[in-house]
Amino acid sequence: MKHRISFLLLTGIFLLCAGCAAYGAVQEEPASLQFFSMDTVMTVNAYGPSGEDGVQAARDAVNRLDGLLSRTDPDSQISQLNAHAGDGTAVPVDPDTAELLSFAQSVSQLLPGDFDVTIAPVMDAWGFTTEARHVPSAEELSAALALVDGSQLEVDADNATARLLQSGMEVDLGAVAKGFAAGKAEEALREAGVERATIDLGGNVTVIGTRPDGNPWRVAVKDPQNTESYLCVLELEDVTLSTSGGYERYFEEDGVRYHHIIDPKTGYPADSGLQSVTVVTANHVLADALSTALFVAGEEEAIDFWRGREDIELVLCTDDNRVVVTEGLEEVFQLYDPDGGYTYEIARR
Numbered sequence: 001m002k003h004r005i006s007f008l009l010l011t012g013i014f015l016l017c018a019g020c021a022a023y024g025a026v027q028e029e030p031a032s033l034q035f036f037s038m039d040t041v042m043t044v045n046a047y048g049p050s051g052e053d054g055v056q057a058a059r060d061a062v063n064r065l066d067g068l069l070s071r072t073d074p075d076s077q078i079s080q081l082n083a084h085a086g087d088g089t090a091v092p093v094d095p096d097t098a099e100l101l102s103f104a105q106s107v108s109q110l111l112p113g114d115f116d117v118t119i120a121p122v123m124d125a126w127g128f129t130t131e132a133r134h135v136p137s138a139e140e141l142s143a144a145l146a147l148v149d150g151s152q153l154e155v156d157a158d159n160a161t162a163r164l165l166q167s168g169m170e171v172d173l174g175a176v177a178k179g180f181a182a183g184k185a186e187e188a189l190r191e192a193g194v195e196r197a198t199i200d201l202g203g204n205v206t207v208i209g210t211r212p213d214g215n216p217w218r219v220a221v222k223d224p225q226n227t228e229s230y231l232c233v234l235e236l237e238d239v240t241l242s243t244s245g246g247y248e249r250y251f252e253e254d255g256v257r258y259h260h261i262i263d264p265k266t267g268y269p270a271d272s273g274l275q276s277v278t279v280v281t282a283n284h285v286l287a288d289a290l291s292t293a294l295f296v297a298g299e300e301e302a303i304d305f306w307r308g309r310e311d312i313e314l315v316l317c318t319d320d321n322r323v324v325v326t327e328g329l330e331e332v333f334q335l336y337d338p339d340g341g342y343t344y345e346i347a348r349r
């Protein structure tokens with residue numbers, strides 16, 4: 001197994017192995033660009049004569065969205081939207097911002113109680129936006145929760161404006177921005193003429209085409225209990241995957257660990273019996289949204305949700321160390337280390 005490590009793309013971490021092209025007899029080196037955007041180290045590798053142009057276009061596309069969507073940049077459109085909460089202003093936004101806001105709102109409706117794009121005040125109450133992380137008081141938390149209501153966000157896609165109806169409300173696109181950016185990065189690569197590439201936006205990995213030798217890409221999902229190692233490996237082509245887990249961002253207080261994926265029903269970090277959720281699909285932003293939402297939802301609701309759709313596949317890692325893999329991935333899935341303490345089972349329709 002060891003020799004395979006250098007071939008893996010790693011979801012949920014920022015480093016995409018430099019050796020992705022260096023396996024076996026394959027000689028071709030990709031154009032490779034690593035950059036920091038959306039608070040994450042990102043890596044794009046692209047093969048072929050357009051590779052160099054492609055990786056730069058992909059980076060530019062991601063950076064442009066970071067400028068529009070960041071909640072911590074006071075000049076971003078999201079900051080402007082948040083600053084005008086409750087004052088009646090319909091804030092003009094880029095069509096991309098409007099599209100993402102509408103999409104995020106539709107996810108709130110699809111999985112109510114699991115996902116809410118106006119979760120920002122709760123993120124702030126926990127100090128996740130700053131470095132001053134702490135357990136909020138009950139009063140602080142209930143005041144923050146009172147401001148969480150995705151239905152109080154109005155998006156006018158035709159006129160490209162958005163408005164928050166209640167003062168103090170704030171939008172946080174942290175659950176979907178990287179997936180949206182991954183879609184735009186893929187578009188930029190394809191427009192440049194790239195047919196084989198990997199895009200690693202930290203937790204969101206997209207593979208375009210096959211490896212240069214014609215074989216599928218091997219994408220590794222991090223082990224949520226040991227982020228130096230991996231849970232499983234998936235062999236994939238032309239697809240995107242997103243992993244959400246409590247291990248990505250957390251702090252400890254009085255020996256208890258608190259992570260950054262919030263259950264909007266309680267205002268507390270989701271405790272649904274899952275360690276991580278990976279969503280595999282062709283739709284980048286959907287993958288990102290659902291990995292977050294289904295992490296909150298838990299195993300049963302996630303599998304029920306999967307049964308209702310044809311366009312997604314899942315890998316769930318449960319608190320009791322089972323890896324639940326939906327049947328569409330059966331042929332392409334393997335546990336990274338069969339003796340690593342995890343068992344796996346296939347969920348069927």
Ligand code: AMP
Pocket residue numbers: 114115116117119123172173174175176203243244245248260261262263264288291292296
């Ligand atoms: P991800 O890493 O894609 O799972 O997204 C986690 C981020 O999404 C957090 O850092 C928050 O910015 C945001 N978030 C946390 N909980 C939720 C939720 N229940 N619904 C929507 N966004 C959330």
Ligand code: MG
Pocket residue numbers: 174175176242244287288289290291292
């Ligand atoms: Mg997400």
